[in-house]
Amino acid sequence: MYKHRFxxxxxxxxxLFIFLPLVLIIVTSFNSANTISLPLxxxxxxxxxxxxxxxxxxxxxxxxxxxxxxxSLVGIVIGLVASLALVKRPGRLSKALLSLFLxxxxxxxxxxxxxxxxxxxxxxxxxxxxxxxxxxxxxxxPYCVRIITASLKELDESLEEAARTLGCPPVKAFVVIVLxxxxxxxxxxxxxxxxxxxxxxxxxxxxxxxxxxxxxxxxMNHIEYNYDPTVSALSVMLMGMTLLFMVLLDRxxxxxxxxxxxxx
Amino acid sequence: xxxxxxxxxxxxxLLLAGVCLLIPLLATIIPTFFTPSFSLSSYIDFFxxxxxxxxxxxxxxxxxxTTLITIIIxxxxxxxxxxxxxxxxxxxxxxxxxxxxxxAVVRGFAWISILGRNGIINQxxxxxxxxxxxxxLLYTDFAIVIGSVYLFLPVMISTLxxxxxxxxxxxxxASYSLxxxxxxxxxxIIIPLSFSGLLIASVLVFSGTISAYTTPTLxxxxxxxxxxxxxxxxxxxxxxxxxxxxxxxxxxxxxxGVMKLFNLLAGKxxxxxxxxx
Numbered sequence: 001m002y003k004h005r006f007x008x009x010x011x012x013x014x015x016l017f018i019f020l021p022l023v024l025i026i027v028t029s030f031n032s033a034n035t036i037s038l039p040l041x042x043x044x045x046x047x048x049x050x051x052x053x054x055x056x057x058x059x060x061x062x063x064x065x066x067x068x069x070x071x072s073l074v075g076i077v078i079g080l081v082a083s084l085a086l087v088k089r090p091g092r093l094s095k096a097l098l099s100l101f102l103x104x105x106x107x108x109x110x111x112x113x114x115x116x117x118x119x120x121x122x123x124x125x126x127x128x129x130x131x132x133x134x135x136x137x138x139x140x141x142p143y144c145v146r147i148i149t150a151s152l153k154e155l156d157e158s159l160e161e162a163a164r165t166l167g168c169p170p171v172k173a174f175v176v177i178v179l180x181x182x183x184x185x186x187x188x189x190x191x192x193x194x195x196x197x198x199x200x201x202x203x204x205x206x207x208x209x210x211x212x213x214x215x216x217x218x219x220m221n222h223i224e225y226n227y228d229p230t231v232s233a234l235s236v237m238l239m240g241m242t243l244l245f246m247v248l249l250d251r252x253x254x255x256x257x258x259x260x261x262x263x264x
Numbered sequence: 265x266x267x268x269x270x271x272x273x274x275x276x277x278l279l280l281a282g283v284c285l286l287i288p289l290l291a292t293i294i295p296t297f298f299t300p301s302f303s304l305s306s307y308i309d310f311f312x313x314x315x316x317x318x319x320x321x322x323x324x325x326x327x328x329x330t331t332l333i334t335i336i337i338x339x340x341x342x343x344x345x346x347x348x349x350x351x352x353x354x355x356x357x358x359x360x361x362x363x364x365x366x367x368a369v370v371r372g373f374a375w376i377s378i379l380g381r382n383g384i385i386n387q388x389x390x391x392x393x394x395x396x397x398x399x400x401l402l403y404t405d406f407a408i409v410i411g412s413v414y415l416f417l418p419v420m421i422s423t424l425x426x427x428x429x430x431x432x433x434x435x436x437x438a439s440y441s442l443x444x445x446x447x448x449x450x451x452x453i454i455i456p457l458s459f460s461g462l463l464i465a466s467v468l469v470f471s472g473t474i475s476a477y478t479t480p481t482l483x484x485x486x487x488x489x490x491x492x493x494x495x496x497x498x499x500x501x502x503x504x505x506x507x508x509x510x511x512x513x514x515x516x517x518x519x520x521g522v523m524k525l526f527n528l529l530a531g532k533x534x535x536x537x538x539x540x541x
Contacts, residue, residue: 004340004447004450007340007343007344008344010337010341010344011341011343011345014337014338014341015360017414017417018363018414019359021371021374021375021414022362022363022374024378024384025370025373025377035382036377036384037382037384037387038384038388078276081272081273081274081276081277082273082274082277084273085273085274088270089270097277097278100278101281103285104281107285107516107519108474108475108515109475109477110475110477110495110496110515111475111515111516112285114292114512115289115291115292115512116285117499118291118292118499118505119292120284123291137284138280138284138285141281195365198367199365199366199367201477202477202478202492205477205496205500206499216367216478219367219369219370219373220369220478220482223369223373227380231369231370231373232373235366235367235370235374238367239370242362242365242366243362246361246362
């Protein structure tokens with residue numbers, strides 16, 4: 001290993017820069033003081049109980065969870081069938097459609113929220129709830145399509161062909177051969193979709209109606225009026241959720257790789 | 265695959281992206297060019313308003329600054345990570361990616377607690393007696409840049425690291441054995457070879473910063489608006505639909521324009537590489 005004192009120094013400072021703010025939140029969420037402050041005064045779980053006592057936060061958590069779950073699930077299904085079509089029938093049309101499906105990730109989220117609100121809610125007069133789900137579907141579609149098409153392209157076509165020559169009907173070949181091989185990709189797509197939908201603010205901001213606030217926006221409102229460690233405590237719980245997702249994601253990816261090796 | 269199956273399969277996504285995004289987008293933006301006959305006057309009006317112009321230039325300036333800072337911090341850090349053994353590298357990368365998966369509100373809140381009037385920095389300096397009054401750190405351009413760097417540094421580092429890992433140790437060995445110092449190797453070998461990754465990451469950071477809403481709103485406040493908060497203010501608070509549509513189109517043009525520009529640049533760099541070979 002070569003010694004680069006300067007590089008090492010910067011790397012350590014960067015890691016501190018990335019982690020100290022998160023550590024600060026974690027530490028102060030267990031602190032008994034009424035504000036985010038150091039030095040610590042004493043251990044307390046009151047901020048965590050406060051999160052559960054806040055109806056706005058609990059309700060918006062449920063809303064966000066359900067919304068992210070629905071959007072990711074539907075996104076995976078429509079993304080999967082679209083990806084299959086795009087990969088099996090390559091050509092100009094498929095290329096154009098692919099960029100259309102990926103485009104929501106290139107357009108600023110706030111613009112998506114705004115035009116959806118203007119068109120779907122004001123002009124077409126869709127109910128807000130439907131518009132919110134459609135908006136979140138748009139948020140997740142690029143992740144689903146990008147990850148699943150990439151995985152499909154890597155998949156060895158001869159596997160499916162072999163099944164077909166051995167007399168397997170197309171649908172069964174798909175379910176038995178293709179689908180299991182896509183599992184890691186679909187898991188990653190689901191996780192990334194869920195995280196992005198769950199954390200989304202700009203789209204939800206325009207399309208949330210009365211009584212269906214999403215969690216990130218509720219947190220933003222909370223910060224505006226209160227400056228206490230309740231949000232820290234909630235953040236710690238969300239970090240825990242993120243960590244769980246990361247571990248699951250990592251597992252599904254490594255299992256996918258292992259399968260790939262075995263396949264060779 | 266038969267054509268009708270193809271249509272059936274892409275149908276739902278096409279409906280979603282077409283009817284829920286493309287058509288609303290066009291329906292919003294096309295009218296900005298007709299007042300009532302074709303003209304650019306909405307855009308001329310936007311740029312002749314000094315309030316709007318200030319926000320436009322601030323957004324460009326802060327996004328550019330954020331991109332530069334993430335490059336300066338990201339290059340050495342990624343180099344460091346790329347030189348670790350695979351296990352350490354994976355661990356460091358997941359640690360760095362972790363904030364990216366947490367909510368932008370959480371990250372913004374962390375910086376509010378640090379930079380705020382009663383935040384950690386002010387508490388610290390006040391208790392030491394270095395300052396008598398709290399410094400105004402929050403609700404400044406500085407806070408927006410810190411928050412945005414914090415937001416997008418993981419993107420820069422993960423992209424650069426994966427490119428640098430691909431460079432391979434032989435190249436470094438060659439450079440060292442030919443008498444290049446570590447710093448010279450870094451500037452003459454590592455940076456040029458990771459240039460394409462640097463471009464991609466820069467685009468992501470720049471367009472991400474210029475279209476972000478949460479971070480600039482939490483850390484910049486009402487005094488230091490960026491384009492996204494301006495769009496929200498004009499559309500939601502003031503119901504000023506025509507100006508909002510103009511801002512929306514400007515945001516699309518800027519973020520997509522930068523992407524196209526950098527793609528062209530990246531293409532040139534790649535071709536230059538081919539010629540060298």
